[in-house]
Amino acid sequence: MAAQLHLSVPLPIRASLSSSHRPRMAASTTSLPGRKLRAAVIGGGPAGSSAAEALASGGVETFLFERAPSGAKPCGGAIPLCMLDEFQIPYHLIDRRVTRMRIFSPSNLEVDFGKTLLPHEFIAMLRREVLDSFLRSRAESCGATLIPSLVTDLEVPASENSPYVVHYIAGEGSRRKEKLSVDVVVGADGANSRVAKAIGAGDYEYAIAFQERIKLPDEKMRYYEDLAEMYIGNDVSPDFYGWVFPKCDHVAVGTGTIRAKRDIKLYQRAIRERTRPKISGGKVIKVEAHPIPEHPRPVRVRGRVALVGDAAGYVTKCSGEGIYFAAKSGRMCGEGIVRASEGGMRTVGEGDLRREYLKEWDGKYAATFKVLDMLQSVFYGSDAAREALVELCDDEYVQRMSFESYLYKRLAKGNRWEDVKMLFNTIGSLMRCRIVGRKSEVLSF
Ligand SMILES: Cc1cc2nc3c(=O)[nH]c(=O)nc-3n(C[C@H](O)[C@H](O)[C@H](O)COP(=O)(O)OP(=O)(O)OC[C@H]3O[C@@H](n4cnc5c(N)ncnc54)[C@H](O)[C@@H]3O)c2cc1C
Incomplete structure (x- = not known):
């Protein structure tokens, strides 16, 4: 499937594309004779796959770039119940159904959160390698073309009528340089987004999160059957919380901090100390760390490029929750492009992306984040x-x-x-x- 992509395809776009002041979609777009609108989605996490699925299902020619399709994003993997329904995530992908969230105060006062849950309610715990690969495959089955590759650069056109050019190294572990011209770009490449840099979207404050996956003996794992833990206190983080989230045969134990990033390993030691009786005898099977955005970027749409998920900065500060918001923003952006392009039949401009995606997103979630x-x-x-x-x-x-x-x-x-x-x-x-x-x-x- 990837063979057809090893060429740079010039896209003759004649319309004036990026005026944010144009009042209506129909006035700011031009039809695309003989071909469909072409979109590149950079990053195949929940944000990118959801964007690609919406775009491809809506008739847009869609290319989804992912540098590590067999990798695993460092993540606790906790998602809310509504995501299972809204994104039709099969229940068999869930490792654990958590019905008790035990919170430990700095003085180790503990409270079980979950008393009010109804019998069918729970927090779903998944491994990201499982969730991400499911969402990517579904985007492919809806018509998106997955390109396993590292995107090295996004060439922003000097003229607003010209295509964006995605430069990439094709194949996991390969050095073959390729490029692809597209009409519109969705930047879903996470917290270290190259797309954000390419369009000068500005920086955001971020936390650094550290996590160890620890395989526990069966009898210890039973304690975490339907239970997750949160630890708060200056010992585990000056401004975040430490967690133990259960997975199929292991627990993810981690913490994060915004203010004292250099001390992250000290905080990780502290969370291990606090959980010691419960995790001792366990074997560390994976150590991972990654930034978590603290607030949206100054710019989330520029020209015909939109940022979604972590690339845009959609993680809630209090809980560090970002999977649902990534998938939701990806889908919202994809659907917005489909609407504005009338099913891939017309070009889209900055005004369309602002109106159909940003305005909708901010209207729905800005207050929650605040x-x-x-x-x-x-x-x-x-x-x-x-x-x-x-x-x-x-x-x-x-x-x-x-x-x-x-x-x-x-x-x-x-x-x-x-x-x-x-x-x-x-x-x-x-x-x-x-x-x-x-x-x-x-x-x-
Ligand atoms: C330790 C930790 C624990 C967390 N726990 C939770 C949790 O329990 N629940 C929750 O809701 N959120 C959690 N989060 C936040 C959550 O992981 C993110 O908000 C979420 O992954 C954002 O999804 P995304 O698709 O925007 O970005 P990502 O998941 O980061 O996906 C970006 C994708 O882009 C790819 N990519 C990046 N650059 C390139 C490139 N140049 N070329 C090609 N591909 C590229 C990456 O390989 C990756 O697959 C946690 C975060 C961390 C760090």
């Missing part, structure tokens, strides 16, 4: 605040509201009286724990 940003700064600021967070998590109303928003990605319907109670509880917990925090600081001198 709220989670705020929660992180309130609750991850100090050990005292973290104690307050864990104390609050014991409340059933807090659990129901948090789980509903996480599992279904919608704001749970609240109860006014309970909301007021929750507000007072929050203030009470913060005040109590700040006092506890001060006392313990005094005592430690």
Whole structure:
């Protein structure tokens, strides 16, 4: 299949493509006589595969570039229930159905999150190598052409009528240089995005996350049958949390930090220390580390290039969750291009990408990201605040509201009286724990 691609195809695009001020899609696009709109999707993670699937299903000629189809993205692999339905992910791909999330405070106070879950509800734990390869294959079966290759450069045209040229080294482990001309580009190449650099999209603050996959003896693995753990405290991270997420026959144990990246290995040692009785005797089978974006990039659309997933910076700050948002933004962008190009029949411009993708995305998620940003700064600021967070998590109303928003990605319907109670509880917990925090600081001198 890849043989047909080893050539640079000139694309005679005559229309003026990138004016962000044009009012309507039909006015800013031009028909493509005799051929379909051609899109390159760079990166075959959840964002890229979902974009490629939407594009190919909608009639756009789609090329999906992935440098390591047999690799595994460093990731905890926890996804919300709604993703299984929305993205039709078969249940047999799930390693574990977690119904209890045990949270440990800095002083090791523990609370089980999950009391309010209904019998069919759970957090799905998957291995990324399994999920990603499924999503990529589905994009292929919808008509996308997978090109296993490292993209080395994206040539941005000097004229707005000319094609973008994707330069790549074809095949895993090969040195053969190739190029492909396309009309539109989706940058889904993760946190170190080359596409973002090529279009001058600017930088974002990021956390570095470290994770070890540890194979446990069967009797120890039984403890994690349907249980995941979160550890918070200055020992495991000054601004993130440590986790133990169960997989088929191993656990993923990791932590992250934004402020103190150089100390990440110290924090990893601390999370191992805190979990020692439960993971001792285990064998480390994989060690991995990767950046996690902290906020969206200054630019997410430029010309006929759109960034999605981690490349755009769509990870929630409080939880470090990005898989669902990657897949969702990829799909939203792909569908937006299909709409604007009328099924691949017309060219698209920057205005179309802004209107059909960015506006939709921001309308749906900007507020959610802001709220989670705020929660992180309130609750991850100090050990005292973290104690307050864990104390609050014991409340059933807090659990129901948090789980509903996480599992279904919608704001749970609240109860006014309970909301007021929750507000007072929050203030009470913060005040109590700040006092506890001060006392313990005094005592430690
Ligand atoms: C340690 C860790 C744990 C995490 N745990 C969770 C979790 O439990 N749940 C959750 O929701 N999120 C988690 N995240 C975040 C989540 O992994 C990301 O948000 C998500 O993977 C983003 O998907 P993506 O498709 O945008 O990017 P990626 O998954 O990074 O995919 C990018 C793809 O592009 C390919 N690529 C990159 N450059 C090139 C190139 N030049 N040429 C060709 N291909 C290229 C890469 O090989 C990769 O396959 C975690 C992140 C880390 C680092």
